[in-house]
Amino acid sequence: MKTLADPAAKTLTTAVAPTTIDDLSALKPPANPDSLPDRIAPVETTLWSVRARLLAYWVESDSDYHLLLADPHSGKTLYGEIPSPDCVQSRQSTYTRERAYVDALGGHAAPIVTVAGYGFFDHVRGFPDVGQAPNGIEIHPALRIAR
Numbered sequence: 001m002k003t004l005a006d007p008a009a010k011t012l013t014t015a016v017a018p019t020t021i022d023d024l025s026a027l028k029p030p031a032n033p034d035s036l037p038d039r040i041a042p043v044e045t046t047l048w049s050v051r052a053r054l055l056a057y058w059v060e061s062d063s064d065y066h067l068l069l070a071d072p073h074s075g076k077t078l079y080g081e082i083p084s085p086d087c088v089q090s091r092q093s094t095y096t097r098e099r100a101y102v103d104a105l106g107g108h109a110a111p112i113v114t115v116a117g118y119g120f121f122d123h124v125r126g127f128p129d130v131g132q133a134p135n136g137i138e139i140h141p142a143l144r145i146a147r
Helices: 007-011 021-025 089-105
Strands: 016-018 047-059 065-070 077-082 112-121 137-146
Touching (some): 021 047, 065 089, 065 137, 077 089, 089 137
Parallel strands (some): 016 047, 077 137
Antiparallel strands (some): 047 065, 112 137
8 A cells, every 4th residue: 555556546536635744643543554454534545745844864674765754833743755666667757756856855954845645554663763753644655745
């Protein structure tokens, strides 16, 4: 589900819904998101758009880009992820493009960007996982990042 390679991906909404990191972080998470076989509507079926300060990014062991995003007003944070282009052939150009864009921003001090992607409830890792939203919500996959 996190790479949009699942059969249900074809049924997701494509209209962008503006929101804030604060609003996404306030959503009630499922009890055990890892055990659910399907997306949790409407949070995981909506294409969200948030304005955020890109505080940092790094490449995880699975080759995904992890983005640390902060609300420009409150400072609350959540993660965004851009999957490895090798994960899904049909999205390879999208993931490659967005990763190159983030790399190009790397020299700028915490730019404000707009990130569009689907909501995803990940399991809450807890301390010391600084930056994860308290409810585990992420923008995953992040499909479009722009200044």
